[in-house]
Amino acid sequence: MENEISNSTPNTLPSDRIKLNVGGKLFETTKSTLQSGGPDSLLSTLSTRPGHDPIFVDRDPEIFSVLLSLLRSNRLPSTACSFSKQELADEALFYGIDSHLRYAVSPPPLSGIDASLVSTIFPASDGLVSSFTAAADDGSVCIAHGGQISFYDHNLTHLSTVRTHLEDITSIRHVWPDVAAAGSESAAGIHFYNFSSARYIESIHWTDSTDPRIYKARVSSIADSSSQIFASFECPHRENCILSIDKSTLQISSEITRQSG
Numbered sequence: 001m002e003n004e005i006s007n008s009t010p011n012t013l014p015s016d017r018i019k020l021n022v023g024g025k026l027f028e029t030t031k032s033t034l035q036s037g038g039p040d041s042l043l044s045t046l047s048t049r050p051g052h053d054p055i056f057v058d059r060d061p062e063i064f065s066v067l068l069s070l071l072r073s074n075r076l077p078s079t080a081c082s083f084s085k086q087e088l089a090d091e092a093l094f095y096g097i098d099s100h101l102r103y104a105v106s107p108p109p110l111s112g113i114d115a116s117l118v119s120t121i122f123p124a125s126d127g128l129v130s131s132f133t134a135a136a137d138d139g140s141v142c143i144a145h146g147g148q149i150s151f152y153d154h155n156l157t158h159l160s161t162v163r164t165h166l167e168d169i170t171s172i173r174h175v176w177p178d179v180a181a182a183g184s185e186s187a188a189g190i191h192f193y194n195f196s197s198a199r200y201i202e203s204i205h206w207t208d209s210t211d212p213r214i215y216k217a218r219v220s221s222i223a224d225s226s227s228q229i230f231a232s233f234e235c236p237h238r239e240n241c242i243l244s245i246d247k248s249t250l251q252i253s254s255e256i257t258r259q260s261g
Contacts, residue, residue: 018047019054025055025061029068032122036071041096043071068198071097076104084156102139102154123150123161131172133180142180142195144169149180151195162193165200173222175247176230183219183231190231190243192250202250206243208231213237213260228253 005039018034020027033049046055057064062079066088082090085105092101123129123145131144139154147168150161164182171183178196183189192201206217217219217233224230230243241258 019052019053020046020064021056022059022064023057023066023113024038027061027064027068029072033068033071037095037097043095043097058066059094060087060091063087064095067092067095067101070100070104074100074104076101082151086157089153089155105154106139108171113163119149121152121156123148130169133172133174140174142172142174144172144182149182149193149195153182161196162192162195162198164193171219171222171234171247173224173229175224181222181224181229183222185218185220188216188218190222190229190245204231204243204252206235206255207252208240211239213239 012172016030016032016238017028018031020029031047034041034043037043046057049055063083065088066077066080066083069075077122088101089098092098103160121141121143129143129145133142141152143150143152147164147166148161149164149172151154151159151167153159155165156207166182166184166187168184168186169182170185173181175181175192179201180193182191182193182194189203189205191203193199194201194217206214214235217239219231220234221232224247227247229247231245232240232244233243234240239258239260242256244256245251246253
């Protein structure tokens with residue numbers, strides 16, 4: 001069996017070392033390296049196992065070598081290109097270090113995107129994209145095409161598609177991990193759909209029983225914060241406002257900046 005032994009330093013104590021047997025290949029590293037994966041990761045759990053015998057893990061040793069290098073340097077080694085994004089993502093998820101992998105493959109903040117990493121998404125049906133939204137925390141993407149919403153993970157791998165009751169979608173926002181809010185310039189209201197169960201959740205409309213000009217209000221844009229969803233509504237008579245919607249209850253919290261004309 002081949003050994004992968006980390007370089008020792010004066011501050012590295014023998015008691016900090018640990019051996020792993022991954023798929024028949026022996027790796028020697030330090031407990032602190034494994035624990036850098038985070039307290040909830042499998043590797044951190046393995047680092048606390050008692051005894052000196054190698055801990056056996058029945059996974060791909062070559063991909064583990066890449067992920068171990070990632071933990072040591074916070075960068076992917078050149079050997080990572082031997083595997084697909086999905087292969088690396090699956091193994092990182094198994095070990096509980098998928099957030100480290102996402103960080104390593106993401107472009108530096110405010111530094112643009114490497115053109116060599118750009119991919120093109122072609123929805124399977126109704127392929128004319130009318131709107132899209134990207135989640136800043138995990139890199140996933142929601143794309144509206146026709147009356148459908150397709151969801152892609154940070155590797156741009158298609159996960160699911162939801163057919164809505166709308167003929168077209170002109171504004172969309174990823175408001176929860178499995179939920180998107182959508183609006184249309186041809187239909188009133190803001191509408192919520194769940195990706196994982198492929199179902200419609202609820203619709204919210206701007207109404208005012210004291211003002212007959214407020215009817216068939218359509219959503220032109222959507223934004224959100226950690227606790228609120230903000231939807232810009234506009235009526236055929238050009239009455240308009242922004243509604244603040246509570247995320248936990250999907251109830252209207254307040255009417256903001258209502259204007260006429």
